[in-house]
Amino acid sequence: MPGKKKMKMKMKELSQHPAVLRATDDINPELLERRGYSPRVCSAFSQKYTVLKETDEFEFTVDKEAQKQLPNIIDNKVQKIESLKTADDAFAKAYGKKRNIGIVFSGGPAPGGHNVIAGLYDAAKLANPKSRVYGFLIGPDGIVENETLELDDDLVDAYRNLGGFTMIKTGRTKIDTREKMALSRQTCRKLDLDALVIVGGDDSNTNAAFLAQEMFADGVQVLGVPKTIDGDIQVRDDNENVLCAMSFGFHTAARAFANSISNLCTDSSSDVKYWHICKVMGRVASHLALETALQTHANLTLIGEDLADYLDEDRLKKAQQEGTVDFHAYGMTLRHLSRVICEAILRRAEVGKNYGVIVIPEGVLEFINEIQVFIIKLNTIIAEYNQTHDKEFHAAFPLLEDKLDHLRRLAQRSREDASFKLWNTRDDDLFNDIPAFFQEGLLMERDSHGNFPFSQVETEKVLMGLVRDYLDLLKEEGRYRLAVKQAYFHKTLAAAELDPDAYGPVLFENYGRAEFLLKRPEIISVKTLRQSLEKAGLLKEGNAVPAAIEKIYKKAVPSFKTQIHFYGYDGRGNDPTRFDCIYTYNLGCTVFSLIANGATGQMAAIRNLEKDFSKWQPIGIPIAPLMHLEERKGKLALVLEKSIVDVNSIAFQVVKANRDKWLAANSEGDHFRRPGPIRFTGKSEEERPITLELNALADEGD
Numbered sequence: 001m002p003g004k005k006k007m008k009m010k011m012k013e014l015s016q017h018p019a020v021l022r023a024t025d026d027i028n029p030e031l032l033e034r035r036g037y038s039p040r041v042c043s044a045f046s047q048k049y050t051v052l053k054e055t056d057e058f059e060f061t062v063d064k065e066a067q068k069q070l071p072n073i074i075d076n077k078v079q080k081i082e083s084l085k086t087a088d089d090a091f092a093k094a095y096g097k098k099r100n101i102g103i104v105f106s107g108g109p110a111p112g113g114h115n116v117i118a119g120l121y122d123a124a125k126l127a128n129p130k131s132r133v134y135g136f137l138i139g140p141d142g143i144v145e146n147e148t149l150e151l152d153d154d155l156v157d158a159y160r161n162l163g164g165f166t167m168i169k170t171g172r173t174k175i176d177t178r179e180k181m182a183l184s185r186q187t188c189r190k191l192d193l194d195a196l197v198i199v200g201g202d203d204s205n206t207n208a209a210f211l212a213q214e215m216f217a218d219g220v221q222v223l224g225v226p227k228t229i230d231g232d233i234q235v236r237d238d239n240e241n242v243l244c245a246m247s248f249g250f251h252t253a254a255r256a257f258a259n260s261i262s263n264l265c266t267d268s269s270s271d272v273k274y275w276h277i278c279k280v281m282g283r284v285a286s287h288l289a290l291e292t293a294l295q296t297h298a299n300l301t302l303i304g305e306d307l308a309d310y311l312d313e314d315r316l317k318k319a320q321q322e323g324t325v326d327f328h329a330y331g332m333t334l335r336h337l338s339r340v341i342c343e344a345i346l347r348r349a350e351v352g353k354n355y356g357v358i359v360i361p362e363g364v365l366e367f368i369n370e371i372q373v374f375i376i377k378l379n380t381i382i383a384e385y386n387q388t389h390d391k392e393f394h395a396a397f398p399l400l401e402d403k404l405d406h407l408r409r410l411a412q413r414s415r416e417d418a419s420f421k422l423w424n425t426r427d428d429d430l431f432n433d434i435p436a437f438f439q440e441g442l443l444m445e446r447d448s449h450g451n452f453p454f455s456q457v458e459t460e461k462v463l464m465g466l467v468r469d470y471l472d473l474l475k476e477e478g479r480y481r482l483a484v485k486q487a488y489f490h491k492t493l494a495a496a497e498l499d500p501d502a503y504g505p506v507l508f509e510n511y512g513r514a515e516f517l518l519k520r521p522e523i524i525s526v527k528t529l530r531q532s533l534e535k536a537g538l539l540k541e542g543n544a545v546p547a548a549i550e551k552i553y554k555k556a557v558p559s560f561k562t563q564i565h566f567y568g569y570d571g572r573g574n575d576p577t578r579f580d581c582i583y584t585y586n587l588g589c590t591v592f593s594l595i596a597n598g599a600t601g602q603m604a605a606i607r608n609l610e611k612d613f614s615k616w617q618p619i620g621i622p623i624a625p626l627m628h629l630e631e632r633k634g635k636l637a638l639v640l641e642k643s644i645v646d647v648n649s650i651a652f653q654v655v656k657a658n659r660d661k662w663l664a665a666n667s668e669g670d671h672f673r674r675p676g677p678i679r680f681t682g683k684s685e686e687e688r689p690i691t692l693e694l695n696a697l698a699d700e701g702d
């Protein structure tokens, strides 16, 4: 064996060997290829200058509160960016003036962030090499505390086309107090900033709008760049015109999840013994799960928005007949959802498939009414406690027992004070019925934006616990059965010199009528098997059940084995797909163009992402008119609306139409699709998300 050979070289000599140097170097060919790649730029950036063309083509219903709180930017319009070859002196001077620009990442990492920086940096330096670009470190805290890093060529070049937000890091702090706002203004003044760019999700772009308002008088432009792997920043106007079809990072994360899940499809259909339960990120919306379904054709993919849309027709009919309203008929309960999963497992078992892959969106509980009610009530309880006490809720009640005691006291209060309705005895009883780990999950600390930390709740454990309980019950009732192929039954009995036509009807309810034989429900143990055989005169009392028959019986009783996976942080840290590389570099160029043309309170975006690159149109979207009031930390706050999956969209309808096919509860093979790994070069599937391509078909025939 080569490994057993004695080493002839000394360690010092070995460590200088080219093969060892290559193996221990941090730089590999893939990295060099990525760093050296220059993303194409939109035709709007093909000339020396760009100009903004304001348009009234798009309409927005403006919230009164937004009008009141954001007067300086509420009248902003959509701006189209166009190229300009030559400009008069005044324009050229203003465009190319020396600028100081700050950029910050906010929220979870999303592949492509470094290219936003690269696009902005390149455009800024091209317009004026003396301009300076500062990165604020570790998220918005960097602005509040004036922690910066001035970017230079070497630093930017080192991160081109690479994933993560490693260069300047990120954080989830919200600049939401007068003090933090004042400190941020101070930082901008100290750095003599002309513009501040906030790369973030819905909450961070909300923050960008407030900062734009706050710094308007100081002349500091504040621009947002929509990012989040969750894909829930999609902007449409009142007439459903799409302005931003998808935030950056979504494609890469979905492709990364899809590649891993597709590998599980391959593994599970090879050793045919596991159900793989894959939770995929997406705090609220199920966009990532939907794209994963399209990429992999996993056997069952839950889409939260679809579950919320569910109507229990039987309950509705009954209530109608009784002239009452049954609120439980709208949306799905956790128990009902577990039944949906069980049905899929059962249907596959009945054709001999005791394996498969299930995709569960991280935010699925958000769409289960009973859980959502708990989340909202607990959000309010935590927020109200924190408002009146110096100590934070979680510091005051460190243990689950302490928190439950607090809830018990609130329930007691509701009994003594009829006006207190936040937490009553019924809430308390229901809450005490759920497993402790889930109670703990629901009581977990919210982030600075008041978001519920879905990624830390073991949703899949809660659901699969219910599934397992129900499958056990069905097994007891003899209704969870694994089909045995007729040919296999015949072969096994023939080998044991037993007559299949004698035993078949006793063992199976559909013997002679189907290819997949289903055990009779009353046979649920070797004991009941023996009784059935004795009753049919095939076994004398006291004799052992023939080994071949026992073997067949055991084959017909499925054991439910699961493997649980969570896909989130891995996809978030993936190096970007070509789509995300190009998209984000152009977003960087877009944001510079907005800055150079004096915009503020706008969000950089690219229209027509779903179309051919030649049709991509860089634009500025006004943030303030997109804002509306929403419950946050138990209070109404002005925020940017999250886009959830539209159950009428083509992408969802295609998934729905293929559900049965992908479940493959029939004698055919599975229909798994192999998207393959993310490849930076070569011919691969990196053009754009499938969701976008499908949804774009809605415009066909217009």
Ligand code: FBP
Binding pocket: 106, 107, 108, 109, 110, 201, 202, 227, 228, 229, 230, 281, 282, 283, 362, 453, 454, 455, 572
């Ligand atoms: P952003 O909305 O900030 O982009 O983050 C999205 C996300 O990746 C969610 O999918 C996930 O629920 C959450 O971040 C996890 O947050 P954390 O980084 O705090 O664990």
